[in-house]
């Protein structure tokens with residue numbers, strides 16, 4: 001056996017194992033797209049975003065904050081965010097949550113209003129409660145980046 005194959009063999013074995021277990025991937029998909037699938041994938045998730053916007057537009061707790069927002073961009077970025085969060089094949093291309101919401105002085109009541117509106121939208125779209133809960137659980141940690149913290153004026 002040629003001498004170099006002594007160190008080549010473990011390398012070949014290691015890369016074969018990596019390929020077999022699917023560890024090597026150029027795709028942004030994490031592998032767990034179960035929630036994204038349960039939400040109906042891209043078409044249904046886009047319809048959910050539309051429903052959420054329709055529910056929020058007349059809501060006085062939320063609407064004034066969006067007065068100067070370009071809604072076409074919001075619709076797209078909010079979709080991307082939910083898609084990525086649920087394990088879908090998207091990469092969120094918007095700005096970081098803390099940066100986007102800084103300066104808007106969003107309080108806990110407004111955050112809860114958005115969660116409530118999303119729940120209404122999900123119910124209207126016919127999602128079962130466990131699916132709703134799973135999406136909401138993934139959104140909950142963003143509260144600290146979005147709601148203005150006591151002692152912090154922005």
Ligand code: HEM
Nearest residue numbers: 062065066069077078081094095100106110111114139142
């Ligand atoms: C879990 C809760 C929330 C999530 C996941 C979320 C997510 C997002 C995303 C993805 C964007 C687009 C970012 C971009 O354009 O780069 C955005 C923008 C925005 N969000 Fe939120 N948001 C949440 C809660 C809230 C709440 C409670 C309010 C206030 C009622 C709010 C008000 C806004 C406004 C006004 C914009 C547009 C800012 C602009 O015009 O530049 N968001 N949000």
